[in-house]
Amino acid sequence: MKTVRDLGEDALIQRVCGELSQASQVLIGPGDDCAVINHGQPHSLSLLKTDAVVEGVHFLPSASPRAVGWKAVARVLSDFAAMGGSGKELMVTLAIPKETELSWVDQLYQGMSQCAEQFQTTIVGGETTSVPTGNAKVISISGRGQVEKNQLVSRSGGSPGDFLYVTGQLGGSLAGRHLSFTPRLAEANWLTKHFSPTAMMDLSDGLARDLPRLATASHCGYAINPAKLPRHQGCTSEQALDDGEDFELLFSISPKEAKNLETSWPSSLAPITHIGNLEQSGGELKGGWGHFE
Amino acid sequence: MKTVRDLGEDALIQRVCGELSQASQVLIGPGDDCAVINHGQPHSLSLLKTDAVVEGVHFLPSASPRAVGWKAVARVLSDFAAMGGSGKELMVTLAIPKETELSWVDQLYQGMSQCAEQFQTTIVGGETTSVPTGNAKVISISGRGQVEKNQLVSRSGGSPGDFLYVTGQLGGSLAGRHLSFTPRLAEANWLTKHFSPTAMMDLSDGLARDLPRLATASHCGYAINPAKLPRHQGCTSEQALDDGEDFELLFSISPKEAKNLETSWPSSLAPITHIGNLEQSGGELKGGWGHFE
Numbered sequence: 001m002k003t004v005r006d007l008g009e010d011a012l013i014q015r016v017c018g019e020l021s022q023a024s025q026v027l028i029g030p031g032d033d034c035a036v037i038n039h040g041q042p043h044s045l046s047l048l049k050t051d052a053v054v055e056g057v058h059f060l061p062s063a064s065p066r067a068v069g070w071k072a073v074a075r076v077l078s079d080f081a082a083m084g085g086s087g088k089e090l091m092v093t094l095a096i097p098k099e100t101e102l103s104w105v106d107q108l109y110q111g112m113s114q115c116a117e118q119f120q121t122t123i124v125g126g127e128t129t130s131v132p133t134g135n136a137k138v139i140s141i142s143g144r145g146q147v148e149k150n151q152l153v154s155r156s157g158g159s160p161g162d163f164l165y166v167t168g169q170l171g172g173s174l175a176g177r178h179l180s181f182t183p184r185l186a187e188a189n190w191l192t193k194h195f196s197p198t199a200m201m202d203l204s205d206g207l208a209r210d211l212p213r214l215a216t217a218s219h220c221g222y223a224i225n226p227a228k229l230p231r232h233q234g235c236t237s238e239q240a241l242d243d244g245e246d247f248e249l250l251f252s253i254s255p256k257e258a259k260n261l262e263t264s265w266p267s268s269l270a271p272i273t274h275i276g277n278l279e280q281s282g283g284e285l286k287g288g289w290g291h292f293e
Numbered sequence: 294m295k296t297v298r299d300l301g302e303d304a305l306i307q308r309v310c311g312e313l314s315q316a317s318q319v320l321i322g323p324g325d326d327c328a329v330i331n332h333g334q335p336h337s338l339s340l341l342k343t344d345a346v347v348e349g350v351h352f353l354p355s356a357s358p359r360a361v362g363w364k365a366v367a368r369v370l371s372d373f374a375a376m377g378g379s380g381k382e383l384m385v386t387l388a389i390p391k392e393t394e395l396s397w398v399d400q401l402y403q404g405m406s407q408c409a410e411q412f413q414t415t416i417v418g419g420e421t422t423s424v425p426t427g428n429a430k431v432i433s434i435s436g437r438g439q440v441e442k443n444q445l446v447s448r449s450g451g452s453p454g455d456f457l458y459v460t461g462q463l464g465g466s467l468a469g470r471h472l473s474f475t476p477r478l479a480e481a482n483w484l485t486k487h488f489s490p491t492a493m494m495d496l497s498d499g500l501a502r503d504l505p506r507l508a509t510a511s512h513c514g515y516a517i518n519p520a521k522l523p524r525h526q527g528c529t530s531e532q533a534l535d536d537g538e539d540f541e542l543l544f545s546i547s548p549k550e551a552k553n554l555e556t557s558w559p560s561s562l563a564p565i566t567h568i569g570n571l572e573q574s575g576g577e578l579k580g581g582w583g584h585f586e
Binding site for chain 1: 415
């Protein structure tokens with residue numbers, strides 16, 4: 001009997017989403033960081049996103065519940081940033097066993113609220129449900145973001161020759177950063193306001209897994225020099241490629257804009273590093289994080 | 294150490310949501326069937342909702358995955374109906390163990406798509422994540438609905454003396470209806486187009502649990518005659534009160550409108566039954582379904 005493990009995450013998503021029909025107001029459906037919907041507002045588009053963290057998968061039972069709450073919200077905000085937008089209204093689905101301590105839930109909500117407030121996003125509701133005793137806690141955050149029409153970036157607009165950049169440093173997130181990272185909303189907003197990146201996504205499963213996704217969506221190959229990747233202190237280039245949960249931005253931009261971008265990038269933002277280029281074809285990265293593997 | 298079981302579901306929700314601040318575009322925040330947001334559209338408002346089904350809680354491992362998919366989507370559509378609206382764009386969060394059979398996932402999506410399409414709603418994306426081996430599957434559906442401004446109904450507008458109605462029949466949902474019910478979108482749309490119900494909600498946890506919620510939100514008491522409840526064949530009035538997962542509409546309406554409503558209600562819709570009234574105070578129902586209890 002074939003299981004989801006045999007297929008892997010990307011193929012599973014493609015399989016189940018291939019059959020879904022899309023209404024005309026849906027500008028981007030399954031497969032990008034967010035769905036993009038035209039709700040008839042003159043200058044902006046809606047971004048819809050859902051994302052879950054699971055005990056034992058995305059956080060250890062011993063993790064601070066406040067940090068888990070921060071992470072759950074920040075992951076979704078990072079996806080809004082990846083489209084050039086920001087968060088507006090979020091909902092929380094909390095699936096936990098009856099035995100969960102009240103103080104754990106209180107601190108989880110404190111972490112979620114803190115992250116939402118810091119990035120001008122409102123938690124408008126949600127749902128609580130029980131899971132069987134002993135099962136992992138699941139926290140799913142979903143909701144709406146917004147992007148100015150002229151600042152929207154998808155994964156699919158890159159061209160051969162475009163320069164590839166990442167924000168910040170990569171690797172070693174398990175040391176703690178995966179629970180306390182800053183979603184790159186300020187960087188995405190500045191970038192898309194002043195320049196025209198051709199493709200963008202956030203790095204959740206490791207550059208080795210995510211760069212091929214961006215390149216494939218843009219019908220391109222890619223070439224990078226792993227030795228040149230910006231790395232967190234003490235990390236190897238393998239860790240920078242594979243560890244995942246960096247939640248930095250990966251984007252492509254025309255060589256013409258790139259030069260100007262590098263000289264004008266504000267020092268108050270996370271730095272950017274030119275890590276390689278999109279190509280006609282090629283690119284052999286393997287690794288990173290895949291659910292069900 | 295105090296756990297969520299000690300508190301129960303309603304008190305838990307009140308506790309965690311009490312601290313959340315709401316932005317000005319949020320017309321109704323946590324506590325109703327959906328959150329209601331003003332996205333600046335001239336005639337309509339957005340409804341935001343998230344809802345999860347959990348294996349072993351909302352469906353048995355032996356349940357047809359197609360029926361589970363139908364139920365997961367229909368539950369959310371039922372909440373949109375409860376506000377007088379309908380579904381627009383949905384997202385799916387699938388948290389399942391690696392060992393899940395592919396055919397199970399395929400059939401789940403077939404059931405979700407079938408329900409979404411039947412009620413003119415689009416599945417625009419979602420997320421897959423693993424849960425530890427042996428853990429319950431969790432399917433969370435979230436998204437946006439829409440309601441015409443003049444058709445919006447909350448839980449909180451009821452007044453003493455208003456008549457209380459339910460659609461359809463109650464009780465015995467575990468015989469199978471909890472997996473195959475019809476969300477009352479047509480009934481809600483007709484009702485809110487032609488009349489002005491003062492409060493409305495959908496019955497998910499049993500009338501005995503849900504009626505007190507509507508009455509409390511409307512600052513009213515209530516009086517019903519359990520013997521007069523419309524019941525599914527073979528059900529006692531206790532089952533009609535307590536079983537839950539009826540997914541029928543409960544609404545209140547002024548006595549003046551009620552008479553006209555009863556004579557003009559279309560026979561093509563699920564029938565309505567006058568079950569009692571909102572009162573200044575009083576009402577002693579206990580029972581129904583509560584998570585964590």
